[in-house]
Amino acid sequence: MHLQERINAFIKLGDFLGQFSNKVITKQNNVELNDLFFDGFKHQLRLAEEHNGWFTTENIAFALNNWSNALTQANLTKWLSKYNFNEISPKKVAIIMAGNIPLVGFHDFLSVLISGHHVLVKQSSNDKQLLPYLAKYLEYVEPNFKGRISFTEEKIENFDAVIATGSNNTARYFEYYFKDKPSIIRNNRNSVAVLTGNETEDDLKNLSEDIFRYYGLGCRNVSKLFVPKNYNFDSFFKAIYHWHPIIEETKYANNYDYNKAVYLMSEFDMLENGFLMIKEDKSYASPIATVFYEFYDNANKLKEKLKFDEQHIQCIASNGFTENEIAFGQTQKPQLWDYADSVDSVEFLLSI
Known part of the structure; x- marks a missing residue:
């Protein structure tokens, strides 16, 4: 199976996903195998939303839109151009996926298959409706994928390497359990934003996307702000106010009420606006x-701190603060070459 054949299959998948990337689903006549798969995927989307209250129509559509935009000839070619796939000896790679946001393990799935390996997927119970259906679509648009994709709910066995994502506790278990296998083991990370006080209203509005998208459940969501001494949060609260309907979502509201009660009973100082503390x-x-915050009074010392703590940080949102920063509003729109934990999974897969 040639690399371009694999690329072509994922391009077709991207076209398929594009139909579901808005709140209003729109069937397009030029998408391959639509008659066979379109209605079935609509059903899977409903099942995913019913199964997991965090997977709203809007958040699922957002995830599908990101993948539709990523899976183009230009993006896939740019991503893969630096690698040599000519000497691949196909292995079976197990992926243990998280389930915090829709299709959170798709990049690992894509990387294994695009590298020419076979994939064995163990999904999270929180996110198990969408990927098997998309895998079936891939097998139909590119029959050479048949026999290369398998799913299991049991203990994973008979594999050559593993990519596993979990909490800090499960990561320690993974490291022990898979110590004799080539592996990438990921644990909890969070993303931060650095503010200088010179941000425009648009900057802060964009930052609110990094905070609230997926209800803050992703490792690329900003969960902490670094702000200058004596920073005034009035502009911040004003700029994020358009997110106030989020408090109408039951699961979010329950968490807001619970955490607010904990803070009040513990007599912690905090600021809140009715939907964010x-x-x-x-x-x-x-x-x-x-969202937590911490004051800083020296930019260079803050850079040193963030460098020292980099094993806890997924990405940094800022505007001109540091190299490798992510623009405000873009943390949940990673490119194919933006690897989780800065570990190049394709390079790993070519080395096993």
């Missing part, structure tokens, strides 16, 4: 409906 805290991982 901000609390001064040195931790990176904040609860749902909460």
Whole structure:
């Protein structure tokens, strides 16, 4: 199976996903195998939303739109151009997926198949409706994928390498359990934003997307702000106010009420606007409906701190603060070459 054949299959998948990337689903006549798969995927979307209350129509559509935009000839060619796939000896690679946001494990799935390997997927129970259906679509548009994709709900066995994502506790288990296999093991990370006080209203509005998208459940969601001494949060609260309907979502509201009660009973100082709390805290991982903040008075010292803590940080949103920063509003729109934990999974897959 040639690399271009694999690329072509994922391009067709991207075209297929594009039909579902808005709240209003629109069937397009030029998408391959639509008569066979379109209605079935609509059903899977309903099942995903019914199964997981965090997977709203809007958030699923957002994820599908990102993947539709990513799976183009130009993006796939740019991503893969630096690698040599000529000497691949196909292996079976197991992927243990998280389930915090829709299709969160898709990049690993894509990387394994595009590299020429076979994939064995163990999904999270929170996100198990969409990927098997999309895998079936791939097998139909490119029959050479048949026999290369398998799913299991049991203990994973008979594999050559593993990519596993979980909490800090499960990561330690994974490291022990897979110590004799080539592996990428990921644990909890969070993303941060660095503010200078010179941000425009648009900057702060864009930052709100990084905070609230997927209810803050993703590792690329901003869960902590670094702000200058004596920073005034009034502009921040004004700029994010358009997100206030989020409090009407039951699961989010329950978390907001619970965490607010905890803070009040503990007599913690915090600011809130009816749908988000901000609390001064040195931790990176904040609860749902909460963003932590920390003051800084020296930009260079902050850069040193973030470098020292990089194993806890997925990405940094800022405007001119540091190289490798992510623009405000873009943390949940990674490119194919933006690897989780900065670990090049394709390079890993070509080395096994």
